[in-house]
Amino acid sequence: MKIKSKLRKSLNKIVCGDCLDVLRGLPDNCINLIVTSPPYADSRKEDYGGVHPDEYAEWLLPRMAECFRVLKPTGTLVLNIKEKVVNGERHTYVIDLISGMRDQGWLWTEEFIWHKKNSFPGKWPNRLRDAWERCLQFNKMKKFRMYQDAVKVPIGKWAETRLKNMSEDDNKRISSKSKSGFGRKVSNWIGKRKVYPTNVLHLATECAYRNHSATFPINLPKWFIKLFTKKGDIVLDPFMGSGTTVVASMQISRQYIGIDINKRVFRIAKNNINSSRKSDRKNGN
Numbered sequence: 001m002k003i004k005s006k007l008r009k010s011l012n013k014i015v016c017g018d019c020l021d022v023l024r025g026l027p028d029n030c031i032n033l034i035v036t037s038p039p040y041a042d043s044r045k046e047d048y049g050g051v052h053p054d055e056y057a058e059w060l061l062p063r064m065a066e067c068f069r070v071l072k073p074t075g076t077l078v079l080n081i082k083e084k085v086v087n088g089e090r091h092t093y094v095i096d097l098i099s100g101m102r103d104q105g106w107l108w109t110e111e112f113i114w115h116k117k118n119s120f121p122g123k124w125p126n127r128l129r130d131a132w133e134r135c136l137q138f139n140k141m142k143k144f145r146m147y148q149d150a151v152k153v154p155i156g157k158w159a160e161t162r163l164k165n166m167s168e169d170d171n172k173r174i175s176s177k178s179k180s181g182f183g184r185k186v187s188n189w190i191g192k193r194k195v196y197p198t199n200v201l202h203l204a205t206e207c208a209y210r211n212h213s214a215t216f217p218i219n220l221p222k223w224f225i226k227l228f229t230k231k232g233d234i235v236l237d238p239f240m241g242s243g244t245t246v247v248a249s250m251q252i253s254r255q256y257i258g259i260d261i262n263k264r265v266f267r268i269a270k271n272n273i274n275s276s277r278k279s280d281r282k283n284g285n
Helices: 002-008 019-023 053-070 093-104 158-162 219-228 244-251 263-282
Strands: 013-016 031-036 071-081 107-116 132-139 200-203 234-237 255-260
Touching (some): 019 053, 019 255, 031 219, 053 071, 053 093, 200 219, 219 244, 255 263
Parallel strands (some): 013 255, 031 071, 107 200, 234 255
Antiparallel strands (some): 107 132
């Protein structure tokens, strides 16, 4: 009873503080989904101080350990992160972080790519435009909650031509020639209008919250929330920033907990969340 009461007091609230400390106040195995984008190494110095790339994994791992504790066994963690360039090459801190998280017991289940459709043009002597970021999926166990039907997409015009020209082999399951273990049976697609999406998300960046240095589009957390939770589930963002994950959770009837250490950014998130509430009330939601 005390554990339920402890959790209830934290639900649908945002907290200003270090998530390492705040998470310690939550009970074990209580969160359905964690979607977050921690401050990148050596970045956002004005807001977060900027952790050096060589120390980044060591800084983030204790916080990931607390996330592991509070996440339900069937829950999921989605980590939006990418290595920065240091001295002309990509640093290995994300690789170090993944290795350290696996040592904690995390399963590195999948990697999604967020393709930024509106990446800035530019010219560099030794690289091209940076138009994508990683969204790493971690779980505590192999069998976790996943609602794939919630994110299905139209099958596409390719099916009109392909399914009209079926061969004999298309009615049999054919294993991949690459020996990957995957296979296909083309006839399974007959009559289907929607299919599972790929693990590449094509979304433009957003600048609605101009007072925060790194805002991802609201449809990014919303997509993962639809995929890994159902209505009433609890979504946590331990590095809340401008509150995008919290607002996305509110819009599709999930409960939430948001945390951010920076007071200025916390005020931005609070204003954005309040604005979203007012908009919902105005629209009768």
